[in-house]
Amino acid sequence: MNRPGSTIAAVATAVAAGVGSVAIVRISGPQAQAVGQRVFRPTGKRQPVWESHRVLYGHVVEPASGQVLDEVLLLYMQAPRSFTGEDVVELHCHGGVVCVQRVLEQVLTNGAEAAAPGAFSQRAFLHGRLDLTQAEAVAQVISARSRRAAGLALAGLDGGIERRIEGLRQQLLEQLAQLEAHLDFEDDLPPLRPEAVKKKIQEVAKNLSHLVKDSLQGQSLQQGLRVAIIGCPNVGKSSLLNYLGGRDRAIVTDLPGTTRDTLETEVVLRDVPITLVDTAGIREASNPVEKLGIARSRQVLKQVDLIILLFDVHLGWSEADQALANELPEDVPHLRVGNKVDLLDQSRYQANGGSNDALKSSLAISSITGQGMEAFTDAFFRCCGLTDLERLDISLNRRQTSMAQKAIEALIRLETTAQAGLPWDFWTIDLRDAIHYLGEITGKEISENILDEIFSKFCIGK
Ligand SMILES: Nc1nc2c(ncn2[C@@H]2O[C@H](COP(=O)(O)OP(=O)(O)OP(=O)(O)O)[C@@H](O)[C@H]2O)c(=O)[nH]1
Numbered sequence: 001m002n003r004p005g006s007t008i009a010a011v012a013t014a015v016a017a018g019v020g021s022v023a024i025v026r027i028s029g030p031q032a033q034a035v036g037q038r039v040f041r042p043t044g045k046r047q048p049v050w051e052s053h054r055v056l057y058g059h060v061v062e063p064a065s066g067q068v069l070d071e072v073l074l075l076y077m078q079a080p081r082s083f084t085g086e087d088v089v090e091l092h093c094h095g096g097v098v099c100v101q102r103v104l105e106q107v108l109t110n111g112a113e114a115a116a117p118g119a120f121s122q123r124a125f126l127h128g129r130l131d132l133t134q135a136e137a138v139a140q141v142i143s144a145r146s147r148r149a150a151g152l153a154l155a156g157l158d159g160g161i162e163r164r165i166e167g168l169r170q171q172l173l174e175q176l177a178q179l180e181a182h183l184d185f186e187d188d189l190p191p192l193r194p195e196a197v198k199k200k201i202q203e204v205a206k207n208l209s210h211l212v213k214d215s216l217q218g219q220s221l222q223q224g225l226r227v228a229i230i231g232c233p234n235v236g237k238s239s240l241l242n243y244l245g246g247r248d249r250a251i252v253t254d255l256p257g258t259t260r261d262t263l264e265t266e267v268v269l270r271d272v273p274i275t276l277v278d279t280a281g282i283r284e285a286s287n288p289v290e291k292l293g294i295a296r297s298r299q300v301l302k303q304v305d306l307i308i309l310l311f312d313v314h315l316g317w318s319e320a321d322q323a324l325a326n327e328l329p330e331d332v333p334h335l336r337v338g339n340k341v342d343l344l345d346q347s348r349y350q351a352n353g354g355s356n357d358a359l360k361s362s363l364a365i366s367s368i369t370g371q372g373m374e375a376f377t378d379a380f381f382r383c384c385g386l387t388d389l390e391r392l393d394i395s396l397n398r399r400q401t402s403m404a405q406k407a408i409e410a411l412i413r414l415e416t417t418a419q420a421g422l423p424w425d426f427w428t429i430d431l432r433d434a435i436h437y438l439g440e441i442t443g444k445e446i447s448e449n450i451l452d453e454i455f456s457k458f459c460i461g462k
């Protein structure tokens with residue numbers, strides 16, 4: 001991390017070869033204006049007026065030789081009215097990688113140091129421009145892979161997480177204050193009822209538990225799910241991938257053993273980003289290429305959130321399907337889905353009293369006609385534990401969730417203490433712990449190294 005009080009600079013926009021017509025080099029710190037003045041030459045004869053929030057037009061030059069490096073717009077924002085809360089100069093230059101690098105180099109040789117990952121956001125936090133949950137939400141907004149995920153992240157940016165957690169923390173602080181007052185001035189105060197205190201604390205714990213549960217769903221929404229389609233050859237795995245992806249991504253033929261390698265495609269189902277993995281049909285193969293593909297299919301199963309076990313419902317559930325079902329990893333949820341339902345002779349099937357055993361215990365779909373896809377999608381989300389996505393308003397990230405869980409654990413310990421009838425000072429220990437963990441979420445009680453660690457996970461320029 002950069003020293004506090006230093007002036008830092010980095011490219012604040014996405015850096016990708018040949019993409020984007022404009023890129024921004026951001027300079028932040030007490031020397032920002034001085035650095036800007038060293039490398040910037042206004043066009044025209046009039047001296048530029050360095051007023052806050054005013055745009056200047058000119059060139060970035062190499063100061064010694066006067067060599068022009070790029071044509072830019074310069075935006076000066078005086079502290080504290082900037083993203084970081086410090087003096088900020090932004091150079092809006094041309095987006096080519098070479099241009100941007102040359103401008104950044106000049107800035108770095110004229111008084112600014114390279115910004116560490118997350119340094120701008122960290123300064124915004126340290127100057128009170130953002131609370132910690134808002135700073136973390138910035139990263140989430142940027143990396144959102146669906147509209148819904150972006151909406152959820154924006155709620156965090158708007159301070160939704162801070163308000164919710166701070167509200168709960170305040171309730172715990174009130175209880176702590178009460179307990180401490182009683183420890184100090186027991187005789188002067190009306191007696192405290194353990195039941196009342198316990199009830200308040202249980203309420204907070206319940207609230208936190210709901211929030212953690214929601215957040216696990218929210219994280220799936222943010223990060224997306226990884227889902228493998230697995231099954232015997234020719235059951236229609238690649239066809240299902242193509243159907244869900246809305247395009248012919250995988251090769252489909254009527255020959256068993258068509259897919260030889262795992263193949264991934266990104267789809268968005270009900271606003272959740274999903275990586276679908278098509279795999280080689282599993283069977284006893286003799287062809288060495290197919291064998292390798294099958295080994296990969298098995299490998300994939302260990303690293304997914306859900307396995308779709310596909311079989312051909314018009315052929316029925318076979319021994320081979322059962323053998324495959326038996327070897328699925330136990331800790332990954334799986335969904336049994338019968339494909340090619342359009343081939344079932346409906347009239348004959350119903351005349352038999354609907355006695356296709358394979359159908360009874362599974363979902364039936366057709367990857368050609370789309371039949372049954374709605375029910376399949378419902379089951380899909382249920383299986384992943386995503387049942388009330390629509391209701392979600394805020395979601396903690398992983399770090400925040402683990403702090404919330406620690407707070408809940410502390411409150412559970414407190415309950416045991418209460419059950420055991422231990423004196424008030426024992427209660428305050430766990431209560432303090434819970435308050436501390438909630439404070440770590442919002443940044444109200446957080447050590448410098450943890451902050452450094454949080455912000456270092458951001459990328460450069462944020
Ligand atoms: N009628 C019907 N045919 C289907 C359906 N799904 C797939 N098929 C056909 O079944 C054949 C095999 O489909 P694929 O998608 O290649 O099957 P696969 O499971 O990927 O096969 P491998 O890659 O060989 O393991 C193709 O001829 C598809 O057109 C379906 O729902 N209904």
Ligand SMILES: [Mg+2]
Nearest residue numbers: 237238258259
């Ligand atoms: Mg295939």
